[in-house]
Amino acid sequence: xxxxxxxxxxxxEQPVLNAVNELRIKGIRVYDVYSPFAIxxxxxxxxIKRTRLTIAAFIYGVIGxxxxxxxxxxxxxxxxxxxxxxxxxxxxxxxxxxxxxLTVLITALGMxxxxxxxxxxxxxxxxxxxxxxxxxxxxxxAVEIKNEEVRRKTEEVLKSYGSLEIRERLxxx
Amino acid sequence: xxxxxxxxxxxxxxxxxxxxxxxxxxxxxxxxxxLLWLAAFSIAALxxxxxxxxxxxxxxxxxxxxxxxxxxxxxxxxxxxxxxxxIGHAGTLISAVLLLFRQKWRTSINRAxxxxxxxxVMCAGIFPVIxxxxxxxxxxxxxxxxxxxxxxxxxxxxxxxxxxAISTYLTVSLVFWYIGLIPDIATVRDRxxxxxxxxxxALSFGWNGSARTWARYEVVCLILAGLSxxxxxxxxxxxxxxxxTSVIPGWHTTIFPPYFVxxxxxxxxxxxxxLMILTRSIFKLKxxxxxxxxxxxxxxxxxxxxxxxxxxxxxxxxxxxxxxxYEQYAFLNRAFGPFAWAYWxxxxxxxxxPQLFWFNAIRKSATATFIISIFVNIxxxxxxxxxxxTSLHRDYLPSSWAMYSPTFVEIGIFIGTFGLxxxxxxxxxxxxxVIALHEIKTVLKSSGEKYRQAAAHRVxxxxxxxSPIMPEISLARNPQxxxxx
Numbered sequence: 001x002x003x004x005x006x007x008x009x010x011x012x013e014q015p016v017l018n019a020v021n022e023l024r025i026k027g028i029r030v031y032d033v034y035s036p037f038a039i040x041x042x043x044x045x046x047x048i049k050r051t052r053l054t055i056a057a058f059i060y061g062v063i064g065x066x067x068x069x070x071x072x073x074x075x076x077x078x079x080x081x082x083x084x085x086x087x088x089x090x091x092x093x094x095x096x097x098x099x100x101x102l103t104v105l106i107t108a109l110g111m112x113x114x115x116x117x118x119x120x121x122x123x124x125x126x127x128x129x130x131x132x133x134x135x136x137x138x139x140x141x142a143v144e145i146k147n148e149e150v151r152r153k154t155e156e157v158l159k160s161y162g163s164l165e166i167r168e169r170l171x172x173x
Numbered sequence: 174x175x176x177x178x179x180x181x182x183x184x185x186x187x188x189x190x191x192x193x194x195x196x197x198x199x200x201x202x203x204x205x206x207x208l209l210w211l212a213a214f215s216i217a218a219l220x221x222x223x224x225x226x227x228x229x230x231x232x233x234x235x236x237x238x239x240x241x242x243x244x245x246x247x248x249x250x251x252x253x254x255x256x257x258x259x260i261g262h263a264g265t266l267i268s269a270v271l272l273l274f275r276q277k278w279r280t281s282i283n284r285a286x287x288x289x290x291x292x293x294v295m296c297a298g299i300f301p302v303i304x305x306x307x308x309x310x311x312x313x314x315x316x317x318x319x320x321x322x323x324x325x326x327x328x329x330x331x332x333x334x335x336x337x338a339i340s341t342y343l344t345v346s347l348v349f350w351y352i353g354l355i356p357d358i359a360t361v362r363d364r365x366x367x368x369x370x371x372x373x374x375a376l377s378f379g380w381n382g383s384a385r386t387w388a389r390y391e392v393v394c395l396i397l398a399g400l401s402x403x404x405x406x407x408x409x410x411x412x413x414x415x416x417x418t419s420v421i422p423g424w425h426t427t428i429f430p431p432y433f434v435x436x437x438x439x440x441x442x443x444x445x446x447x448l449m450i451l452t453r454s455i456f457k458l459k460x461x462x463x464x465x466x467x468x469x470x471x472x473x474x475x476x477x478x479x480x481x482x483x484x485x486x487x488x489x490x491x492x493x494x495x496x497x498x499y500e501q502y503a504f505l506n507r508a509f510g511p512f513a514w515a516y517w518x519x520x521x522x523x524x525x526x527p528q529l530f531w532f533n534a535i536r537k538s539a540t541a542t543f544i545i546s547i548f549v550n551i552x553x554x555x556x557x558x559x560x561x562x563t564s565l566h567r568d569y570l571p572s573s574w575a576m577y578s579p580t581f582v583e584i585g586i587f588i589g590t591f592g593l594x595x596x597x598x599x600x601x602x603x604x605x606x607v608i609a610l611h612e613i614k615t616v617l618k619s620s621g622e623k624y625r626q627a628a629a630h631r632v633x634x635x636x637x638x639x640s641p642i643m644p645e646i647s648l649a650r651n652p653q654x655x656x657x658x
Contacts, residue, residue, distance in 0.1 A: 011191075032383050032384055032385060033383075033384040034381060034382040034383055034384070035382055035384065035387065036191065036195075036356075036360070036382060036610075036611060036614060037356070037387075037611040037612070037614045037615050038387040038388075038390065038391050038611075038615065039384070039387070040615070042384050042387070042388070043384065043387075043388040046384055046385075048384065048385055048388050051388060051389045051392050053389055053392050053393060053396070054392060054396065057396050071316065072328045075316060075323075075325035075326075075328070076325060076327070076328050076329070079323065079325065080322060080323065080324060080325050082327065082329075084329065091329055094328060094329045095328060097331075097334040097337070097338065097407065097411055097414075098328055098333070098334055098337045100403075100407055101334075101337040101338050101341040101404075101407065102337065102341070104341055104345060104400050104403070104404050105341040105344060105345065107396075107400055108344075108345045108348055108349075108397060108400050109344070109348065111393060111396060111397075112348050112352060112393065112397070115352075115389055115390070115393045116378065118389065119385075119386045119389055119390075120379065121355070121378035121379055121380065121386070122378055122379065123375055123376065123378060124374075124375040124379075125378055125379030126374075126379055127359075127377070127378075127379030127380055127381040128379075128381055129363070129381045130381065132363035132364075133363075134381070134382040135356070135359045135360040135362075135363045135380075135382055136191065136192055136195045136360060136363065136364070137190065137191035137192040137195065
């Protein structure tokens with residue numbers, strides 16, 4: 001099914017934020033906003049739910065910590081205990097540095113991997129780039145047009161915040 | 174954007190727009206390399222080649238070609254390792270710690286500083302590997318199952334902790350740096366054509382600037398910063414454990430972890446200066462890396478330099494206070510023994526020269542900062558040399574006392590790592606944006622010179638209706654209101 005989008009192009013982030021706010025007040029769902037940098041407050045304006053990546057990061061951290069500790073305990077306590085001056089094979093404090101490093105490593109890699117996966121970012125992926133100027137100095141609001149009523153209202157709002165151009169885009173999906 | 178105090182100097186000079194910023198920062202990537210770059214690159218590549226040739230010679234002949242002896246078993250190699258790891262620390266500090274503290278000035282220098290971190294850690298990694306004597310068996314440092322039993326690595330050893338610390342540090346820094354680069358690589362992609370577009374397109378991971386991705390992206394960067402901050406402190410702490418957990422007088426001190434971390438930040442900021450002062454003039458980025466940035470980094474150098482100076486004094490005091498004869502001798506030998514010249518070079522470069530930054534004129538001069546940064550680099554190399562060699566060369570047993578002097582192989586390999594470092598940095602500066610474009614764009618409205626002047630003008634006029642303090646909050650709540658920004 002093909003979808004029809006109305007795109008409003010701006011050259012500044014402030015009117016974009018205002019326009020998105022007003023569209024939401026008018027009950028029009030904004031599909032997405034494309035910008036050259038992260039706009040402060042845009043996630044609230046769009047009603048994007050807080051990402052659960054932080055929870056994922058914590059889980060990866062727990063996994064990393066457990067893996068590191070169990071690896072060291074298996075190797076140095078059970079499989080090949082060493083007699084170092086009769087000290088116990090399980091030397092807690094000595095295991096802290098490597099536990100910490102592996103926790104950080106697995107958290108960082110796991111979280112970044114998850115981020116790339118959920119954001120559909122990978123080497124060589126052809127991103128659905130709406131306009132090459134959004135990585136330079138243009139800000140684009142994309143609204144899905146379901147009927148004429150939405151189109152009229154959206155155009156009105158986009159224009160009232162000084163959009164440089166308004167155009168349509170059809171996607172086959 | 175929330176307006177900043179007008180007293181603060183702007184972070185972006187001149188009348189910039191978003192597209193002008195893109196043009197300025199992309200320019201070095203899109204123009205042919207000039208003669209200066211080509212000359213610098215050729216020299217760096219040549220020096221690097223010499224370094225690798227000498228490493229090859231070392232592998233063929235064995236560590237006997239170094240100046241080491243039975244008493245001084247660690248010298249230039251470990252000095253260079255600690256030196257390069259220390260250099261790296263400023264990059265992580267700028268990109269992670271200053272991100273957590275919401276320091277806007279980091280946006281001009283974080284990209285280059287992180288690149289510096291990665292290249293410095295690569296240079297550092299060479300030394301322990303070649304010092305193992307049989308580098309083709311370096312994988313024995315990893316906990317891999319083997320035919321000897323399995324005979325596992327010893328997790329009680331600080332040298333093994335170092336393997337994990339350095340490799341984690343390199344990996345996480347690389348990931349953090351690349352995540353920061355993705356949106357900027359997309360900018361390069363969208364300006365390029367042909368093969369360049371294909372390559373940068375593949376490297377940009379299909380970035381499209383969607384607000385949903387940005388929302389996640391910001392969280393990921395924040396968590397990576399939160400992870401990198403304790404990581405960077407842990408790395409030099411563990412490096413200092415290599416010494417502090419031994420029973421060598423002069424090494425066996427509890428002050429080592431904070432002392433090493435402060436020294437690492439100190440030397441790293443000096444190296445950022447050395448690189449950025451050159452980069453900003455070669456690539457004409459003086460409007461982005463301003464004198465104010467240099468001044469702020471100089472303040473960090475005064476603080477960490479003073480911490481390092483205090484640590485030198487504390488070491489002496491504790492050696493006397495401990496009442497341990499060997500400890501006392503180790504420190505007297507440092508300052509007045511045969512390596513006194515190295516000790517006083519260290520004191521001059523690390524304790525005295527940075528104090529010149531108390532003078533306003535010196536702190537705000539790029540030339541003076543560049544010269545002092547070289548001094549600090551030299552001083553911090555000597556700090557590690559003094560710690561390592563003077564503690565070893567006269568140990569508990571006077572009959573085994575020895576002197577140490579490097580051979581051309583050690584000197585050549587060390588200079589060679591500078592070649593590697595600068596080769597990588599020059600390649601980076603010509604192929605990837607040296608300033609984090611998508612980040613510096615976010616500070617333009619609050620800290621750009623032009624916008625700052627406009628805001629000051631509004632305050633003077635006293636036009637209360639426009640609410641100069643927080644325009645975006647009032648606008649967000651009342652979208653009907655007209656905006657003049």
